[in-house]
Amino acid sequence: MTSGRAAATTFGAVALAASVALVPTAAVAATPADVAQNGGAARSIDDSTQAILDSVQGGPAKNVILLIGDGMGDSEITSARNYEYGAGGVLPGIDALPLTGQYTTYSLTRDGKADYVPDSAATGSAWATGTKTYDNAVSVDIAGTPQDTLLEIAKANGLKTGNVTTSEVQDATPAVQAAHVAARSCYGPDSVTQCGADALDQGGRGSISEQIIGTRADLTLGGGSASFRQAARAGQYQGDTLFDQAGDRGYQVIGDAAGLSGLAAADQTAPVLGTFTDGNFPTRFAPSTATVGGGDLAPQRCTPNPARLSTDLSLQAMTEKSIDLLDNEDGFFLQVEGASIDKRDHSADACGQIGEVLDLDEAVQAALDFAKADGNTMVIVTADHAHTSQIVDGTPPTSLSTSLLTNEGSTMKIAYGTAAAGGSQQHTGSQLRVAGYGPGAANVVGLIDQTDNFFTIVNALELDRNLDGLSNDATISAPAEVAPGTDFTVTASGIEGDRQVSGVFTPATGDPVDLGYVDVIDGIATFTVTAPTALGAGTVTLTGVQSGVELTAAVNVIAGAVTPAPSATPTPGAVPADGGNTAGGVGTAGSGNGPLAFTGSEVLPALLLALMLTGAGAVLVVRRRRRAGMIDHSGVQM
Numbered sequence: 079m080t081s082g083r084a085a086a087t088t089f090g091a092v093a094l095a096a097s098v099a100l101v102p103t104a105a106v107a108a109t110p111a112d113v114a115q116n117g118g119a120a121r122s123i124d125d126s127t128q129a130i131l132d133s134v135q136g137g138p139a140k141n142v143i144l145l146i147g148d149g150m151g152d153s154e155i156t157s158a159r160n161y162e163y164g165a166g167g168v169l170p171g172i173d174a175l176p177l178t179g180q181y182t183t184y185s186l187t188r189d190g191k192a193d194y195v196p197d198s199a200a201t202g203s204a205w206a207t208g209t210k211t212y213d214n215a216v217s218v219d220i221a222g223t224p225q226d227t228l229l230e231i232a233k234a235n236g237l238k239t240g241n242v243t244t245s246e247v248q249d250a251t252p253a254v255q256a257a258h259v260a261a262r263s264c265y266g267p268d269s270v271t272q273c274g275a276d277a278l279d280q281g282g283r284g285s286i287s288e289q290i291i292g293t294r295a296d297l298t299l300g301g302g303s304a305s306f307r308q309a310a311r312a313g314q315y316q317g318d319t320l321f322d323q324a325g326d327r328g329y330q331v332i333g334d335a336a337g338l339s340g341l342a343a344a345d346q347t348a349p350v351l352g353t354f355t356d357g358n359f360p361t362r363f364a365p366s367t368a369t370v371g372g373g374d375l376a377p378q379r380c381t382p383n384p385a386r387l388s389t390d391l392s393l394q395a396m397t398e399k400s401i402d403l404l405d406n407e408d409g410f411f412l413q414v415e416g417a418s419i420d421k422r423d424h425s426a427d428a429c430g431q432i433g434e435v436l437d438l439d440e441a442v443q444a445a446l447d448f449a450k451a452d453g454n455t456m457v458i459v460t461a462d463h464a465h466t467s468q469i470v471d472g473t474p475p476t477s478l479s480t481s482l483l484t485n486e487g488s489t490m491k492i493a494y495g496t497a498a499a500g501g502s503q504q505h506t507g508s509q510l511r512v513a514g515y516g517p518g519a520a521n522v523v524g525l526i527d528q529t530d531n532f533f534t535i536v537n538a539l540e541l542d543r544n545l546d547g548l549s550n551d552a553t554i555s556a557p558a559e560v561a562p563g564t565d566f567t568v569t570a571s572g573i574e575g576d577r578q579v580s581g582v583f584t585p586a587t588g589d590p591v592d593l594g595y596v597d598v599i600d601g602i603a604t605f606t607v608t609a610p611t612a613l614g615a616g617t618v619t620l621t622g623v624q625s626g627v628e629l630t631a632a633v634n635v636i637a638g639a640v641t642p643a644p645s646a647t648p649t650p651g652a653v654p655a656d657g658g659n660t661a662g663g664v665g666t667a668g669s670g671n672g673p674l675a676f677t678g679s680e681v682l683p684a685l686l687l688a689l690m691l692t693g694a695g696a697v698l699v700v701r702r703r704r705r706a707g708m709i710d711h712s713g714v715q716m
């Protein structure tokens with residue numbers, strides 16, 4: 079608990095009665111006749127004290143679902159409610175959360191001064207890491223130092239994790255949970271200029287797409303296929319497309335509704351990378367056009383967008399499927415974003431942004447349905463920054479506006495006054511609504527800051543933020559003796575604080591051999607190595623890429639030694655029948671003399687071009703990757 083959190087909680091208790099909404103009983107729009115009656119428009123006419131008290135539950139929570147409407151300020155919520163359900167109506171998801179507060183969203187300049195109008199990168203980084211930063215930054219602080227994210231921390235603590243959006247998965251809001259780059263436009267290996275020093279071939283952590291693969295959430299869904307078709311420019315997957323790389327690292331790569339519905343599992347052995355469009359998802363409604371004077375034109379109805387994806391790929395459908403796949407006894411953290419409220423607001427497209435709010439609202443309903451049934455899930459619904467659209471009375475004389483005919487038959491004028499026609503409308507700097515349900519959700523009440531969301535979630539899930547510490551008790555398992563030229567397995571166990579482990583084998587004679595890196599799967603990293611032909615005592619050193627924890631084991635190459643044989647080589651990119659994770663086989667036994675199994679999802683088969691390193695008579699075959707000769711440790715993805 080920080081002092082800031084304690085202060086917010088105290089203030090929250092005072093502010094509770096004023097800022098808590100009742101859970102609506104039905105999502106039925108009030109009719110004009112109703113709201114004209116005394117009390118007819120009231121939303122909380124009865125004493126709500128008991129309902130509020132009942133909605134306040136202490137933590138911990140087992141699961142957290144964080145739903146973000148990008149650019150969803152109060153104007154965007156209100157215009158969507160007006161259009162679809164009427165002014166006196168209720169958004170059945172967003173309006174149903176019982177505890178509400180407001181949060182500040184300002185970002186920082188690179189020298190630490192307040193920047194009153196933030197972007198999605200700085201704001202997402204704020205709730206993902208608890209650290210305020212500059213616009214454009216993805217989970218690095220103003221000095222450029224990476225900050226651990228909720229998704230990374232939850233994963234290291236043994237929770238399942240998911241990241242779902244209607245934008246490209248490389249877009250700022252999903253990216254802040256899975257990547258650390260100085261510039262949000264560092265999408266893929268081809269974003270050479272944008273990535274700069276973050277690029278793999280410049281010694282960086284790689285593009286956002288490459289880091290998404292390395293972060294290895296159990297499930298990532300959205301758009302953004304285009305960047306995954308690019309090929310890595312450095313590292314042990316150099317030359318391979320990122321889709322191929324993901325497959326080689328054990329991912330289930332899907333690209334359509336059938337792929338999504340066919341998923342039976344999403345876990346560390348076979349995480350899911352689902353990208354359903356090259357770019358962002360098309361919105362529910364076709365775009366409306368705002369013009370100077372447009373508010374005085376005949377009011378328009380929003381029409382269905384023929385390009386909209388199948389409802390099997392709606393945000394609600396993706397959220398429901400994600401919850402199904404992530405729900406497990408150890409809990410989960412899931413972020414869900416409705417991305418194009420912001421994007422359509424930038425384009426002065428009222429119908430586009432309204433449809434995206436309605437899509438998000440359906441996803442919120444799915445989250446709340448699960449949370450209510452589960453009883454141990456916190457749901458938070460909020461936004462990243464306010465945006466330009468305003469519901470206006472008179473048509474503004476010089477700025478863009480649109481007139482819409484709402485479902486209840488009234489005219490709603492929406493104006494966009496932060497850019498000229500054809501320009502991109504701008505974000506705005508007002509505080510935002512933050513709403514919560516479930517254990518720990520009372521921490522959203524009152525005036526908080528966006529960074530408080532990080533602490534609210536960390537505290538509710540009781541996460542250990544010391545990721546290096548989570549790898550401190552790691553152990554290494556390797557056979558003490560191996561026969562020359564035979565395969566043996568080296569395993570790091572209990573290394574939960576890391577996402578990758580790198581390895582080096584130092585033979586008795588000759589140069590050390592770089593074993594590259596493997597992904598940590600449920601706290602275990604397995605390397606399969608072929609012993610040199612030269613006899614003598616060697617050493618294997620495994621290092622947690624994120625923690626720096628170093629583990630060493632002596633491996634003596636002795637003629638006649640009985641080396642535990644690896645199991646059969648799996649098909650490249652396929653998930654072995656055993657699920658690919660033979661954790662039970664490798665175990666944590668220190669001797670390493672048991673049947674050490676071949677961990678297919680981390681270990682690439684020899685047929686993919688095993689490297690023969692010849693030096694001083696020693697031959698060592700690194701089997702788990704295709705181009706060991708191009709290993710560049712600066713290219714390890716974190």
Ligand SMILES: [Zn+2]
Pocket residue numbers: 149198420421424505
């Ligand atoms: Zn924006």
